[in-house]
Amino acid sequence: MTAPLLVIDHVSKRFPLKATLGDKLTARLSGRRAGGAVHAVTDVSLTVAQGEVVGIVGESGCGKSTLGRIVSGIYAPTEGSVLLDGQPVASGREEHVNKLTTRVQMIHQDPFASLNPRMKVGETISEGPRTHGLVPASEVRAKTRALLDQVGLEGAYADRFPHQFSGGQRQRIAIARALAMQPDLLVLDEAVASLDVSIQAQVLNLFLDLRRDLGLTALFISHDLSVVRHVCDRVAIMYLGRVVELAPADELYAKPEHP
Ligand SMILES: Nc1ncnc2c1ncn2[C@@H]1O[C@H](COP(=O)(O)OP(=O)(O)O)[C@@H](O)[C@H]1O
Ligand SMILES: [Mg+2]
Structure with missing residues (x-):
């Protein structure tokens, strides 16, 4: 057995609630002390293999x-740790966040909001590799076209918005x-x-x-079980911040234990 690529170890996240004047007075x-907290994630442990x-x-x-x-390092956990390849990632400390932006990539629900409307698509795709020096300048154009091809789009689309x-x-x-x-x-x-x-x-x-x-490793988040069923090996069911069920996708779809 090789060690899992991603280890989420007893992770919790609480967001402090901003206290109102009334809260402060009562306190x-x-x-x-004034102000409570939203318990967004509570004691989640999960691994993802390569x-x-x-x-x-x-x-x-x-x-x-x-x-x-x-997991993407955008938030630091209140408790627990996230390890990628044995290295702590989501510590919330700047140097880790910088490194992390290249190792974990997040894809959001609304691509229109996450793409810069003033940037040509080719520039958007090559921006990260250019700033992080992943691709030599002379190869950026060809690499961008290859990526467009890989996702089923024409290379010429690089010049569109x-x-x-x-x-x-x-x-x-x-x-x-x-x-x-x-x-x-x-x-x-x-996504x-x-x-x-x-x-x-x-x-x-x-x-x-x-x-x-490409042999991708991924966390695939969805509110729709029928979507994840076809693309996931295992599925974790979350309820009120906790993982309440974890099973192979087909098994879980056949007999889920939670509504
Ligand atoms: N930045 C934040 N500040 C305060 N509360 C937050 C923040 N982000 C999420 N929450 C709260 O944490 C809980 C979980 O939210 P979220 O992770 O977005 O759920 P989901 O993606 O499953 O819909 C919700 O109660 C939400 O209001
Ligand atoms: Mg969400």
Whole structure:
């Protein structure tokens, strides 16, 4: 057995609630501290093996995105740790966050919001590799075209702007941009949720092709169990910030223990 690529170890995240004037007054009168906290993620432990795709499913507000952001290093956990290849990632300290941006790439629900409307698609895709010096300047153009081809888009699209594409095409561009960083791990947060069902299927098929060709490792977050079923090896069900169930995708789909 090799060690898992990603280890989420007893991770919790609480967001402090901003105390209102009334809260402060009550706190002062009662002698207690003002303000509570939202328990977004509570004591989650999960591993992802190299080449494995693990789904995270649960109703809105159960903490999926927060967990995804912790794994991506956007948030530091309140408790616990996240290890990628044995290295702590989501410590919230700047030097780790910088390194992490190249190793974990996140793909969001709304590709229109995550793509810069004033940047040509080719520039958007090559921006990360250029700033991090992953690709020599002379090869940037060819590499960008190859990435577009890999996600099923024409190389000539590099010179167009995001508004010239459909939702499904924009999500392909977002995937190309993530792959351009040669990440060890992808975090897809509701990556197909904003797309029509037929387009969802196309983007999911693309993901399956890429998974087969590149051996991707991913956390696949969705509120829709039928979406994760086809792309995930294992699925974790989250409820109120906790993982309440973890099973192989088919097994879980056949007899889920939680509503
Ligand atoms: N930055 C934040 N500040 C305060 N509360 C937050 C923040 N992000 C998320 N939350 C809260 O944490 C809980 C989990 O949210 P989230 O992780 O976005 O859930 P999901 O992605 O499953 O819909 C929710 O109650 C949400 O309101
Ligand atoms: Mg979310």
